[in-house]
Amino acid sequence: MKKRYRLGCALVVMTTMSLNAQKKPTSLDTYDVSRTLPIVDTIELKEKLLLMEQEIARSNTAQKKQPFLYKEVVWDSTLQNLNDRKYAAKIDRLWMEELTTGTLYDSISAIVNDIDYEDVDYPELTTEVLKQRLAELDARTPFNVEYNRSLENVIKGYLKRHKPTLERLMGLSHFYFPGFEETLDKHNMPLELKYLAIVESALRPRAKSRVGATGMWQFMFNTGKLYGLDVSSYVDERMDPILSTEAAAQYLSKLYEIFEDWDLALASYNSGPGNVSKAIRRSGGRTNYWNIRHHLPRETAGYIPAFLATMYIFEYAEEHGYHPAQPDVNYFETDTIRVKETITLQQVSAYTGVSLNEIQFLNPAYKLDVIPYVKEEKYYLRLPITAIGPFVANEKNIYNTAKKELERDEKTLLDMV
Template sequence: MPTKSSPYIVSLLLFVSSSGMGCSTLPAGQAPVSYAPEASPMIAEPAGQAPVSYAPEASPPVAEPPISPLRTEGDAALGNLEDAAEGDTDVEPADESVLDAALELIDASQEHWAAGDRDRAIEALDQAYAIILKVPSDADAKAVQQKEDLRFVISKRLMEIYATRFMSVNGNGKEIPITINDHVEREIRLFQTVERDFFLESYERSGRYREQFAKMIRDAGMPEDLAWLPLIESGFKTKALSRARALGLWQFIPSTGYKFGLKRNEWIDERLDPEKSTRAAIAYLDELHQIFGDWATVLAAYNCGEGNVLRVIRQQKINYLDNFWDLYERLPRETARYYPRFLAVLAIVKDPAKYGFTLEGTDKPLPYEIAVIERPVHLEKLAEKSGCTYEDLAALNPELRHAATPGTAYDLRVPPGSREAVVAAAAALPKWSPPKSSFVVHRVRRGETLSTIAVRYHTSINRIMDANNLKSGRVIRAGQKLKIPLRETT
């Protein structure tokens, strides 16, 4: 875990985020689509939202770094500025001298990094950033441009240093340390009482996926305890859908799923695929770890978006890496609960008897082999012709939105030993076409809500939201035109 992170470093990471370098919060994605998922448990809602923009000049007060040989370099650079000013009391230190001093520190940082001293490299960049802030925003255009160029260089160097630092951290920890405090104990009590059935049912479902997830996470150099995240995200339900329209075991919203390679079209939604969504979750967690460096803050950012967490850190103006629980007090309530809720899960599964649980049987993993299907066929018809059960085919292929293969070659998961029968059955079946929806246009009247409109047209709120790319059901206004999906026809 990183040792120190000054306010200037956090400010620069914010600058990187807002300027498009490194990791953005959540890019604009495609509109959510409607499903008929299993009833989902009470789950935390990842909030995908646009990156927060910060004014480049806004910066917390300079944190006094510890005394070190590098401090001497910073003092020397600043001393040169003071000497330049003493030559004429009516003249401020030249902007050029300020920028030269910052360049010296950037060069020193590069030398420290090459020597393997990351902490001193970061400290030098921190001091360089403090120095370039001395160039006023109303300086001549050339000086301002040079200042922004240096800011960009410092930001890029910081991201490079942090990326290498966190990659080395990732490979070490086998477990996430469990802190038991009032926040965690509160979540444990909930699992022991009002959420006991949810916990036990989720634990039972976990057996179908958790060992595979743990291996994938372990192979990526991360703590395999992260394989328990789907318990609080989705209750280990492949089709869990939150009010924030996050879907699947790992609760990806469409834009974040797209960012991490999950396809979504008329036929498939890979957020529903256990293996593919786990690979995407690993990539996202790795990216967040490169930004924050500690798993507590990473999980908070996974839940509500890195932009939200960076904003709280910026407002906090303290070294947040020293104590996550200081950050905890300033996070949105649902996000604040997320990490202690995860620790509560770890505490229970590692010592169930201590907390009054008996954790015995779990669902078994579903073995499968691949059958390549070249044409669109419905799984129900395919099951009838091949001798498989529809339940098995549907459980093995949850990403198929219509429970049908697409029109292009598709790797269908099938029970072991059934490949030839499934391929032969698919070739004999007629092509299947997805249902077509018909729409009417409705002009919203004063006082109407999506609920009243849905009742009027015998449809659902989710279908109306999907048809109109609405992210919230509370944003319609009088006079607005909405497409209303009616009934489905084949």
């Protein structure tokens, strides 16, 4: 029997992280004792980068793991028909718009790119309380969450100016964080890396930067290919939450092996290992992020502060009176069908009664809203479970109708590349 899966969005308990993969360097006073920082052999760094690229090239594919967002369910197709679907009535329309529009991505991009280190007047959070909370975060994470004046101003600036955006992101995180944590735990990686997807894309699967980085984890074309994410005229697996999260975990793990420091691994994820290596060289071999950030690209210089500020606010949301938006329905029961003919998401919506926004949300990797049929490839349509049985029962008629519509409207589809 075919496996069925349900999209689950309940929050999961953070699991214990492996000490070996998350070993934190000895704490350093990066502002006052910078001359005590270790000097790095950048030639050795370049050799490590080359070895990493060669190793990835040999495998040249990311593991296609069992989907983390979906759980097994039982389906009886005899109980449904094409017109009896009531699933859409459960979904808050405004919430679905929140999932599929790009306003959050635009907001978070502006925040990261225009990060401000100037003093911020925010009396609700004293320096003493912030120092205590950062020390608590530092103790329970493998990141160097140490107090400094610049980080204080970034955090206070977020709290003062961006509360609505962050509350919306907290609500949206309920859909994705459990799956992120499962994948990160599998790779023995810090669960707090889930916050990176907020800084990168505001949790938007179809996010695309001005330089072409795409998806929740903002993979460039070549890096995505290197980690097994296929990109064609119709399909972009960088937009697939499951496959891209697996690829991001593999890439971040490799970067940590090279730099042996999570701050530098994150900086290299954003700007590339080469830029971080050059920043280390230009700073005289120092390896603490706060001492090399002035030698990094402007966007990357604000990247780690944005990540740490996001982590702080999510971890202390209740203390700051944040109230995340909650959906009426916080999970999706879904299943997949392997397509047998080319079909558009608009046609699927018309035939099933499922809103186009929902179908796009469940199938973000189809960048033109077209699921192609290619003999040697396997492409799947994901639908709410209540629409699967009726679709299968009427499959032949649906494909015939779709084909006639495409021919009638003279919609010439692109050749696969």
